[in-house]
Amino acid sequence: MSKKTIIRKDGLFYHPTFIKRNEREAILEWLKTLYPIWEMRFSENNPPPEGDTQRKLLRPVYWLGNWQFACLNYYHPPxxxxxxxxxxxxxxxxxxxxxxxxxxxxxxxFKKNEVPRGWKLNTCLINFYGTSIDENGKKVDTARVGDHKDFELGPVASVSFGERAFFQFVLGKKDVKNNVLFEQWLEDSSLQIFAGDLYKEKAFHRVQRVESKLKTFFDLNVENFETRRINFTFRYVPVEHIVHFKDLPAPQKSDVLGYMQELAKNSAHFERALKR
Ligand SMILES: O=C(O)CCC(=O)C(=O)O
Ligand SMILES: [Fe+2]
Known part of the structure; x- marks a missing residue:
């Protein structure tokens, strides 16, 4: 069982009840105004490398601050x-x-050397976890995330809503002989922050599974999908690395134009970005 206590370690902070009830309500109300999209991992100008295949991401997503399209390979300093x-x-x-x-x-x-100069959480990925429903009505649970690292510099903060997720930090090579460094259930309204050499640089992290105990789904604008968990991960991208759509080179522009148009249907920001 998870204990409802604050965890303070070197490189990790966890508060199980961080988000207050009225904040939670306001966030969930605001989430109803979003129209998350399904992205493909690759694109015409960024085709799958040998041994990899074109695929849809496992879940719909929405980004705030800046959008890191999967087919542009995400932000990956240096x-x-x-x-x-x-x-x-x-x-x-x-x-x-x-x-x-x-x-x-x-x-x-966190230690001073774990927080880069100019660091602020100006970027957010909202992940929607749950069950996809295909054209035949067949349901497929895709509520997991494989081993990966978040490459943005400095601490990453994660806020969760809905069903609990079993979250692990693992050491060792990606996907093989994983050595669990730390694991815990991420609870509804919790905050997890991780940073530094061990949890952020060395370890991979993953979501093994998401519980299905509450039997309720969030009422959101995601078609053919039942959302039972929502996670916000807040990250830092230096402003000099955030560009306007109009300033992208032609191949990248062409690869993400369809997504921009889809977003523009429900977002004044993206509508404007297309007209700039
Ligand atoms: O859903 C989570 O708790 C983690 C998500 C995550 O690791 C990511 O978006 O990079
Ligand atoms: Fe991550």
Whole structure:
């Protein structure tokens, strides 16, 4: 069983009941205004490398601050920093307030050398976890994330809603003989922050599974999908690496144009970005 206590370790902070009830309500209400999209991992100008295949991501996503399209290969310093982060919508007021608090906690809890100069949580990936429903009505549970690292510099903060997720930090090579460094259930309204050489640089992290105990789904604008968990991961991308869609080189522009048009249907920000 998970214990409802705050965890403070070198490189890791966890608060099981961080988000207050009224904040939770406001965030869930605001989430109803979003239209998350399904992205493909690759594109015409970034085809799958040998041994890999074109595929849909396991879940719908929405980004705030800047959008890191999968087919642009995500932000990956030190080398992969150009033309990967496209200006996106700002945080709603309820998230801005929470973020100030999270940034404050981070600066108090983590060592100075774990927080880069200029660091602020200006980028957010919202992941929707649940069950896909295909054209024949067949349901497939895709509520997991394989071993990976978040490459943005400095601490990453993660806020969860809905069903609990079994989250692990693992050492060793990706996907083989994993050695669990730390594992825990991420609870509804919890905050996890990790940083530094061990949890952020050396370890991979993953979501093994998401519980199905509550039997309720979030009522969101995601078609053919039952959402039972929502996770926000807040990250830092230096402003000089965030570009406007109009300034992308032609191949990247062409690869993400379809997504921009889809987003523009429901977002004034993306509508404007296409007209710039
Ligand atoms: O859903 C989670 O708890 C983690 C998500 C994650 O690792 C990511 O988005 O990079
Ligand atoms: Fe991650």
């Amino acid at each position: 080398k992969g920093v150009q033309n990967r982060c496209i200006h996106a919508e700002d945080y709603p007021p309820v998230l801005k307030k929470i973020l100030e608090n999270i940034e404050g906690i981070t600066k108090m809890h």
